[in-house]
Amino acid sequence: MTVRRDLAGRESDDLDDVIGLNPLFARPGEIVDVPRVRLPQEESLPETAYQIVHDEAMLDGNARLNLATFVGTWMDSHAERLYADAFDKNMIDKDEYPHTAAVESRCWTMLADLWNAPDPARAVGTSTIGSSEACMLGGLALKRRWQHARRAAGQPVDRPNLVMSSAVQVCWEKFCNYFDVEARYVPISWDHKVLDGHDLEQYVDENTIGVVAILGVTYTGMYEPVEQIAAALDRIEADTGLDVRIHVDGASGAMIAPFVQPDLVWDFRVDRVASINTSGHKYGLVYPGLGWVVWRDADALPEDLVFRVSYLGGDMATFALNFSRPGAQVLLQYYLFLRLGRPGFERVQRASHDVARSLAREIGAMPAFELWNDGSDIPVFAWRLREGHTSNWTLYHLSDRLRARGWLVPAYPMPADLTDVTVQRVVVRNGLSQDLADAFLADLRSQVAWLDGLTGPMPTEGATPGFHH
Numbered sequence: 153m154t155v156r157r158d159l160a161g162r163e164s165d166d167l168d169d170v171i172g173l174n175p176l177f178a179r180p181g182e183i184v185d186v187p188r189v190r191l192p193q194e195e196s197l198p199e200t201a202y203q204i205v206h207d208e209a210m211l212d213g214n215a216r217l218n219l220a221t222f223v224g225t226w227m228d229s230h231a232e233r234l235y236a237d238a239f240d241k242n243m244i245d246k247d248e249y250p251h252t253a254a255v256e257s258r259c260w261t262m263l264a265d266l267w268n269a270p271d272p273a274r275a276v277g278t279s280t281i282g283s284s285e286a287c288m289l290g291g292l293a294l295k296r297r298w299q300h301a302r303r304a305a306g307q308p309v310d311r312p313n314l315v316m317s318s319a320v321q322v323c324w325e326k327f328c329n330y331f332d333v334e335a336r337y338v339p340i341s342w343d344h345k346v347l348d349g350h351d352l353e354q355y356v357d358e359n360t361i362g363v364v365a366i367l368g369v370t371y372t373g374m375y376e377p378v379e380q381i382a383a384a385l386d387r388i389e390a391d392t393g394l395d396v397r398i399h400v401d402g403a404s405g406a407m408i409a410p411f412v413q414p415d416l417v418w419d420f421r422v423d424r425v426a427s428i429n430t431s432g433h434k435y436g437l438v439y440p441g442l443g444w445v446v447w448r449d450a451d452a453l454p455e456d457l458v459f460r461v462s463y464l465g466g467d468m469a470t471f472a473l474n475f476s477r478p479g480a481q482v483l484l485q486y487y488l489f490l491r492l493g494r495p496g497f498e499r500v501q502r503a504s505h506d507v508a509r510s511l512a513r514e515i516g517a518m519p520a521f522e523l524w525n526d527g528s529d530i531p532v533f534a535w536r537l538r539e540g541h542t543s544n545w546t547l548y549h550l551s552d553r554l555r556a557r558g559w560l561v562p563a564y565p566m567p568a569d570l571t572d573v574t575v576q577r578v579v580v581r582n583g584l585s586q587d588l589a590d591a592f593l594a595d596l597r598s599q600v601a602w603l604d605g606l607t608g609p610m611p612t613e614g615a616t617p618g619f620h621h
């Protein structure tokens with residue numbers, strides 16, 4: 153059942169709406185009707201309040217069957233112990249928690265090294281609440297760097313733009329909206345399924361603060377060829393003198409490529425790459441919310457963006473949108489770095505990769521489908537309904553039927569210029585074992601067989617995309 157919500161997320165506009173308590177755990181004398189959207193006038197017993205919240209959360213889906221999300225939903229029991237040890241730590245309070253702060257620096261230095269920064273000791277970085285914040289910081293550094301150069305040359309700074317694929321994750325649209333940067337989208341097409349540098353000179357000009365290259369496009373999981381994009385920018389620089397840098401949005405791919413495709417050159421080995429972000433809570437294998445962003449060196453992060461604040465007697469440098477936020481996830485990331493090391497990460501990511509490749513092979517072999525990509529970049533792939541297969545059902549119907557079995561496998565239209573193409577996508581994460589994948593495949597086959605057995609078209613009402621990237 154879907155609860156209808158208004159714009160503010162409220163389930164109804166009836167402020168007197170109540171949650172009725174099960175008499176089994178309401179104590180004598182306790183209120184039995186707990187207001188839903190008003191702060192109650194009376195207290196409840198802790199066990200009662202716990203039970204209400206617990207029961208509410210129970211109605212959420214089963215995260216292990218969620219093949220839509222990139223975000224980690226499983227950690228081992230040592231990680232859980234560490235989490236419980238550390239849930240009170242505040243990342244910003246570096247004076248109170250200097251060791252957590254030190255661990256944070258160790259983590260992003262390890263990432264700088266993993267991503268082949270020329271001198272990891274000179275790289276700068278920070279943890280964030282996720283890739284969205286990390287991307288905002290990467291974008292802000294590009295913008296400020298461009299402003300400094302323009303001002304130094306006596307040129308106006310009022311019309312910055314950022315060049316990226318039309319298939320960027322929504323955080324880049326937010327960045328452009330919130331920070332007054334014109335978003336220049338390069339549309340994807342059948343010939344150019346990702347941003348690959350073609351025609352880039354038509355988008356880049358003197359007001360371009362940077363180009364975003366996505367390592368693992370959210371819609372499909374495909375890598376954008378960073379080296380090829382950099383080569384196009386080299387040609388533009390040779391022709392026009394414009395020196396445009398790249399931010400790599402490696403929300404998922406920056407924790408896959410170093411282990412699964414070590415020979416792929418996408419990182420700081422490419423001179424134009426100024427900064428890279430990743431989500432600790434995606435293929436960094438940590439619970440939400442944790443992100444990372446690393447700049448090649450101090451020159452890539454203008455000093456005037458960094459705040460030095462005196463806090464509880466300490467002096468600290470911060471570059472972040474938030475102030476207080478949990479520190480526990482940073483410790484969990486460090487735990488995984490120590491526990492797995494390079495070989496461990498390689499084993500874990502390769503296991504997901506193997507599952508993705510084999511699942512893609514099986515799905516690609518079904519007569520109903522045609523693969524968009526085969527899971528050989530990040531362990532994510534998408535497919536479409538084969539042209540001419542049926543006019544009785546769509547991928548939205550299939551998505552709906554799978555959801556009824558507990559599987560979340562979204563269908564959605566591709567971005568511009570391919571909005572008439574609908575795809576369905578599977579994200580393979582740690583925790584989707586071959587066994588679970590086989591169970592999914594069996595359900596997929598039986599639902600497709602059911603739909604193929606229809607003698608007339610499914611109703612189209614409600615069969616529309618409900619998924620947001």
Ligand SMILES: *Cc1c(COP(=O)(O)O)cnc(C)c1O
Pocket residue numbers: 222281282283284285287321323366368369370401402403404431442443
């Ligand atoms: C998930 C994702 C983001 C946003 O990351 P969060 O960690 O969820 O904030 C940004 N870019 C890409 C390519 C992503 O896949």
